[in-house]
Amino acid sequence: MYTLNKCLVHSCKNLSLSTFDAQGSITDEQNYCLDHIPDPGKAKELIFSYIKTHDVIVGLNTAGITFTGIDLTNKRFYGCNFQHCTFTNLHSEGLRSRMSMFDFATFSDCTLLNCNMQFTSFSGCTFSHTLFTGSDMVQNNFNGVQSFQSSFDDSDLYNSRFISAKLVNTSFRNCNVKKTIFLDCIQENVSFKMSNTREAVFDRRGSALAQGLDEGGGSLF
Amino acid sequence: MKIYFHLNLGGFSNCYVVANETIREAVIIDPGQITEEIIDKIESGSYKLTGVFITHNHGSHVHGLRTLRKIYTPKIYAADWEVAGSDTNVITGDGKVHIAGLTVRYMALPGHTADSMVYKIGNVLFTGDTLSAGKIGTTNSSYSDFILRNNIERKIFSEQDSTVLMPGHGPPTCVGGEKRFNLDMVRSGSTYVRPSEQLPDE
Numbered sequence: 001m002y003t004l005n006k007c008l009v010h011s012c013k014n015l016s017l018s019t020f021d022a023q024g025s026i027t028d029e030q031n032y033c034l035d036h037i038p039d040p041g042k043a044k045e046l047i048f049s050y051i052k053t054h055d056v057i058v059g060l061n062t063a064g065i066t067f068t069g070i071d072l073t074n075k076r077f078y079g080c081n082f083q084h085c086t087f088t089n090l091h092s093e094g095l096r097s098r099m100s101m102f103d104f105a106t107f108s109d110c111t112l113l114n115c116n117m118q119f120t121s122f123s124g125c126t127f128s129h130t131l132f133t134g135s136d137m138v139q140n141n142f143n144g145v146q147s148f149q150s151s152f153d154d155s156d157l158y159n160s161r162f163i164s165a166k167l168v169n170t171s172f173r174n175c176n177v178k179k180t181i182f183l184d185c186i187q188e189n190v191s192f193k194m195s196n197t198r199e200a201v202f203d204r205r206g207s208a209l210a211q212g213l214d215e216g217g218g219s220l221f
Numbered sequence: 222m223k224i225y226f227h228l229n230l231g232g233f234s235n236c237y238v239v240a241n242e243t244i245r246e247a248v249i250i251d252p253g254q255i256t257e258e259i260i261d262k263i264e265s266g267s268y269k270l271t272g273v274f275i276t277h278n279h280g281s282h283v284h285g286l287r288t289l290r291k292i293y294t295p296k297i298y299a300a301d302w303e304v305a306g307s308d309t310n311v312i313t314g315d316g317k318v319h320i321a322g323l324t325v326r327y328m329a330l331p332g333h334t335a336d337s338m339v340y341k342i343g344n345v346l347f348t349g350d351t352l353s354a355g356k357i358g359t360t361n362s363s364y365s366d367f368i369l370r371n372n373i374e375r376k377i378f379s380e381q382d383s384t385v386l387m388p389g390h391g392p393p394t395c396v397g398g399e400k401r402f403n404l405d406m407v408r409s410g411s412t413y414v415r416p417s418e419q420l421p422d423e
Contacts (some may be wrong), residue, residue, distance in 0.1 A: 005417070006381075013381055013382075013383075014383070015383050058223075059223075059386060063383070079223070079224065081383075081385055083395070098226070099224065099226055100363060101385060101393070101395060102396065103383075103394075103395045103397060103398050106243075115320060119226050119228075119393060120392070120393070121354070121392060121393045121395060121398070123394055123395060123397075123398030123402060124397070124398050124401060124402065128392050136360075139228070139391065139392045140392050141354040141355075141391075141392035141398070142397060142405075143354055143355045143394065143396050143402040144398060144401055144402035159233070159391065159392075160392065161354050161391060161392060163354070163355030163356070163357050163402055163404055164355070164401075164402045164404065164407075181355070183355070183404060184404055201393075
């Protein structure tokens with residue numbers, strides 16, 4: 001988990017893709033990133049096949065890959081890296097994720113119903129027509145996300161953060177937003193109907209969490 | 222390397238168990254509260270707990286140390302001697318420690334507290350309370366605030382954008398995300414401000 005090897009090309013700063021041994025298990029070997037790998041098609045095929053054949057996936061690195069029409073129903077991802085990936089027409093029900101990184105990924109026309117994603121980072125992601133309905137999204141990082149026509153309805157977003165997010169036509173109906181931080185958000189047609197917004201943090205002054213910050217005293221933690 | 226995350230319900234702080242599966246040894250970062258779950262994780266994996274790293278001497282990050290020392294005899298690394306008295310391996314400045322088959326790089330990052338430390342194992346930075354997703358740690362003076370921001374820019378933002386940050390509180394994040402969306406750093410006029418998103422004066 002989290003070996004996060006660098007690309008073998010010395011000047012390249014990208015992370016290398018996961019490598020697999022003869023038995024099809026993930027190894028710690030260094031590899032090239034998606035831009036420099038000699039046969040990207042084969043590398044993608046190996047990754048797709050690994051995801052298809054395993055239900056519990058630990059420490060997979062797929063940075064930059066495009067996933068189209070993949071079914072992740074009941075898959076479990078632990079400590080995986082999907083930074084800068086693109087997910088299109090993804091379908092899943094009961095997906096589980098812990099400590100995985102989806103930073104700067106794009107989700108387009110995706111359905112992630114009843115998923116359980118905790119301690120996962122979606123920083124800088126773009127969600128377009130993406131549904132997270134009925135999900136447990138506790139302590140997740142959604143800072144800087146851009147969300148269009150998407151839904152988090154009936155979800156538990158406890159202690160998650162949406163700092164500097166742009167939320168357009170996005171609904172948070174019947175959500176648990178206790179300790180969820182929505183600081184500096186741009187909101188257009190966002191609905192929080194039936195959600196416990198009194199427990200959420202929308203500005204520094206109104207937040208018990210941030211009380212005293214401006215005076216230089218108090219404590220956030 | 223495997224990292225296990227545990228949320229301490231008292232203080233809502235994050236505790237991490239970093240295990241080396243090859244030699245079955247592990248270290249703990251910020252044992253705010255030691256629960257059966259953490260002990261189970263160590264015992265079921267047959268790991269030998271060889272080290273404890275403290276990011277700073279605040280209750281929600283060190284309270285579990287007493288319990289831990291009753292069961293194991295790990296080396297304790299912290300910048301504050303008071304963490305475990307004479308059993309503390311006091312670390313100062315920047316450097317590295319080889320333990321449990323891992324190289325743990327440490328960087329002094331004062332600001333939130335004088336003894337704040339950041340640890341780097343592999344490509345993961347354990348930031349304690351210096352930086353969390355979208356925010357920086359609280360300080361008790363404008364000078365500490367200035368020092369903290371400077372240190373974050375010099376020591377954390379100089380890492381690769383893909384470097385994973387595991388904070389002492391709240392969700393994980395990455396360096397790239399913090400450069401762009403950390404409210405406190407963007408507002409402070411950090412070099413990483415996006416021109417289109419400069420905020421009006423408060």
